[in-house]
Amino acid sequence: MKILVCISNVPDTTTKITFTDNNTQFNNNGVQFILNPYDEIALARAIELTDGGNGTVTVINVGEASTEPTIRKALAIGATDAVRVNAKAHDAWYVAAQVAAYVKANPFDLILTGRESIDYNGSKVASMLGELLDLPSVSIIKKLDIDGDNVTVEREIEGGKEVLTTPLPIVAGAAEGVAEPKIPNMRGIMSARTKPLTVIEPVGVKTLSEIISYETPAPRGQVKLVAADDTAKLVDLLHDEARVI
Amino acid sequence: MPVLVYTENADGKFKKSTFEAVSYARAIADQNNTNLVAISIGDVSSDQLIALGKYGAEKVLNVSNAKLKNFINQAYASVIADAAKKEGADIVVLSNSFSGRGLAPRIGVKLQAGVADGAVALPEQTGKFTVKKTAFSGKAFAVVELTSINKVISLTPNSYKVVENGGAATVEDYAAEGNASDFKAMIKEIVRSTDKVSLPDADIVVSAGRGLKGPENWGMVEELAGLLGAALACSKPVSDAGWRPHSEHVGQTGIAVSPNLYIAIGISGAIQHLAGVSSSKVIVVINKDPEAPFFKVADYGIVGDAFEVVPKLIAAVKEYKASA
Ligand SMILES: Cc1cc2nc3c(=O)[nH]c(=O)nc-3n(C[C@H](O)[C@H](O)[C@H](O)COP(=O)(O)OP(=O)(O)OC[C@H]3O[C@@H](n4cnc5c(N)ncnc54)[C@H](O)[C@@H]3O)c2cc1C
Numbered sequence: 001m002k003i004l005v006c007i008s009n010v011p012d013t014t015t016k017i018t019f020t021d022n023n024t025q026f027n028n029n030g031v032q033f034i035l036n037p038y039d040e041i042a043l044a045r046a047i048e049l050t051d052g053g054n055g056t057v058t059v060i061n062v063g064e065a066s067t068e069p070t071i072r073k074a075l076a077i078g079a080t081d082a083v084r085v086n087a088k089a090h091d092a093w094y095v096a097a098q099v100a101a102y103v104k105a106n107p108f109d110l111i112l113t114g115r116e117s118i119d120y121n122g123s124k125v126a127s128m129l130g131e132l133l134d135l136p137s138v139s140i141i142k143k144l145d146i147d148g149d150n151v152t153v154e155r156e157i158e159g160g161k162e163v164l165t166t167p168l169p170i171v172a173g174a175a176e177g178v179a180e181p182k183i184p185n186m187r188g189i190m191s192a193r194t195k196p197l198t199v200i201e202p203v204g205v206k207t208l209s210e211i212i213s214y215e216t217p218a219p220r221g222q223v224k225l226v227a228a229d230d231t232a233k234l235v236d237l238l239h240d241e242a243r244v245i
Numbered sequence: 246m247p248v249l250v251y252t253e254n255a256d257g258k259f260k261k262s263t264f265e266a267v268s269y270a271r272a273i274a275d276q277n278n279t280n281l282v283a284i285s286i287g288d289v290s291s292d293q294l295i296a297l298g299k300y301g302a303e304k305v306l307n308v309s310n311a312k313l314k315n316f317i318n319q320a321y322a323s324v325i326a327d328a329a330k331k332e333g334a335d336i337v338v339l340s341n342s343f344s345g346r347g348l349a350p351r352i353g354v355k356l357q358a359g360v361a362d363g364a365v366a367l368p369e370q371t372g373k374f375t376v377k378k379t380a381f382s383g384k385a386f387a388v389v390e391l392t393s394i395n396k397v398i399s400l401t402p403n404s405y406k407v408v409e410n411g412g413a414a415t416v417e418d419y420a421a422e423g424n425a426s427d428f429k430a431m432i433k434e435i436v437r438s439t440d441k442v443s444l445p446d447a448d449i450v451v452s453a454g455r456g457l458k459g460p461e462n463w464g465m466v467e468e469l470a471g472l473l474g475a476a477l478a479c480s481k482p483v484s485d486a487g488w489r490p491h492s493e494h495v496g497q498t499g500i501a502v503s504p505n506l507y508i509a510i511g512i513s514g515a516i517q518h519l520a521g522v523s524s525s526k527v528i529v530v531i532n533k534d535p536e537a538p539f540f541k542v543a544d545y546g547i548v549g550d551a552f553e554v555v556p557k558l559i560a561a562v563k564e565y566k567a568s569a
């Protein structure tokens with residue numbers, strides 16, 4: 001079984017997000033970049049599914065050379081090999097078009113992404129890939145099992161869940177529950193240095209969207225503290241002042 | 246060129262997030278001096294379809310084909326993109342619900358449209374067409390310009406008010422099939438917990454964390470939520486420990502919510518938790534530690550022991566309800 005895992009390089013959740021140039025540029029300065037947490041889950045499931053020589057796991061990233069430490073991390077965790085499409089990840093459409101071009105030339109049995117990248121939270125790449133490859137896609141899955149040529153996934157719906165089954169290949173976006181992220185061990189880290197990382201040039205794609213500026217949420221006012229024995233006051237405030245009950 | 250809005254239903258019923266999407270799409274149609282066409286797929290009663298007019302839809306395309314009764318994103322995307330082409334719509338609006346997220350990007354590819362996912366405000370159309378959306382897990386907003394001719398916008402639930410000032414909509418039966426290759430995925434099972442308020446749609450959310458010590462103490466949380474008509478939520482360690490189901494876990498790795506009121510009980514307010522709740526309109530925090538980070542993003546707070554405060558709050562809510 002050949003599995004492709006799409007990985008993105010994102011700012012660590014705990015870093016403070018700031019912008020420069022009149023809020024038009026994301027400030028990279030001092031920001032720690034990590035492998036997107038959901039992509040770690042996708043990768044972990046891919047490694048489980050190919051355990052014991054039962055296939056290969058390729059990771060692909062659309063990014064400039066600065067993303068290579070994150071790609072090496074994925075190799076250290078256990079991916080077989082890696083591909084970097086040498087281009088700035090302009091938007092989800094651009095990324096999906098690059099990955100789709102690669103997959104058309106190099107077919108896979110299963111294509112996994114994360115449910116969303118924690119920077120732009122788009123949840124778009126999986127469905128766009130599905131569309132470009134004319135394959136079923138499920139953008140947020142909580143579980144994935146393979147049985148022969150079929151795959152069964154569980155997805156969340158408002159107030160419940162849905163179980164779907166489809167023949168392989170499929171594109172799916174992994175979320176919590178699909179697998180536990182794996183931590184690279186020493187052997188993994190050593191072997192990651194020599195595992196193949198192929199750099200390919202992008203295909204020409206017209207972009208459809210562009211981020212032109214950023215805003216930070218309006219700061220909340222100072223918290224209003226209510227005494228622990230005066231819950232009636234809190235109810236009044238929620239009714240009269242906040243008007244939420 | 247009209248605006249097309251997809252009106253999602255759950256088990257044949259429209260939800261609040263659908264009315265939000267229609268109201269939002271109506272406002273976009275008004276910005277462009279054009280009509281609003283809605284498309285509904287599945288078994289929805291004609292009363293409900295006509296009532297979409299209240300929120301501003303002039304015409305409703307009703308697709309009721311047994312093959313399309315259940316949501317299959319691939320097929321629904323084909324139907325909606327075809328309808329957009331037939332109606333000549335250049336803007337397609339839908340809710341950024343779980344299903345909407347699997348649908349909008351596919352429609353975008355079919356229409357070669359830029360996709361603004363998770364919009365939180367109306368677009369601005371002054372020369373450039375820009376949409377504000379959430380980014381960095383609630384820590385910022387990004388303003389995205391859609392540079393394509395066609396545009397797809399998915400609206401974050403609870404971020405646009407339902408507006409009712411229209412009349413009745415005309416309903417047309419609309420024949421649609423999807424493509425043969427759209428039906429590879431099959432639904433085996435749908436499990437809905439209908440008795441509870443669905444978390445992503447809820448106006449009020451009552452959430453509790455590790456401060457509650459154990460699952461046996463959730464009775465008071467459930468009682469408070471029941472009184473307020475609220476959905477239940479919890480922090481990640483709580484669902485990891487199996488005290489509550491994973492479907493209640495909110496935050497960066499769980500569900501993102503933006504209710505009018507979020508009440509956090511015994512939750513410290515770690516950044517990963519805040520990522521999923523910080524866009525709530527009003528936040529109330531109950532925590533015995535005055536230094537808990539959650540107080541920094543709260544509107545109202547009570548420093549105190551949840552085991553004393555929550556029962557008193559329940560009593561106060563009961564009293565308020567009795568007098569209202
Ligand atoms: C990659 C990653 C992703 C994560 N994703 C999420 C996520 O999506 N959602 C999430 O919630 N967490 C997430 N976490 C975990 C997060 O960092 C915190 O560990 C978690 O939110 C803490 O949960 P808590 O507040 O319930 O527990 P604690 O941090 O243990 O806080 C308990 C709080 O209860 C208070 N308390 C104790 N007793 C009482 C009492 N009797 N009355 C009142 N208050 C009391 C304490 O003062 C304390 O503030 C993630 C972590 C990582 C590393």
Ligand SMILES: Nc1ncnc2c1ncn2[C@@H]1O[C@H](COP(=O)(O)O)[C@@H](O)[C@H]1O
Pocket residue numbers: 005006007008009036038039060061062063089092095112113114115116117118120121122123124125126
């Ligand atoms: N630059 C990228 N290169 C490869 N995969 C990516 C890239 N950006 C996003 N992805 C994948 O797409 C998923 C969803 O991203 P998004 O649609 O941006 O939220 C991520 O979890 C990754 O698996």
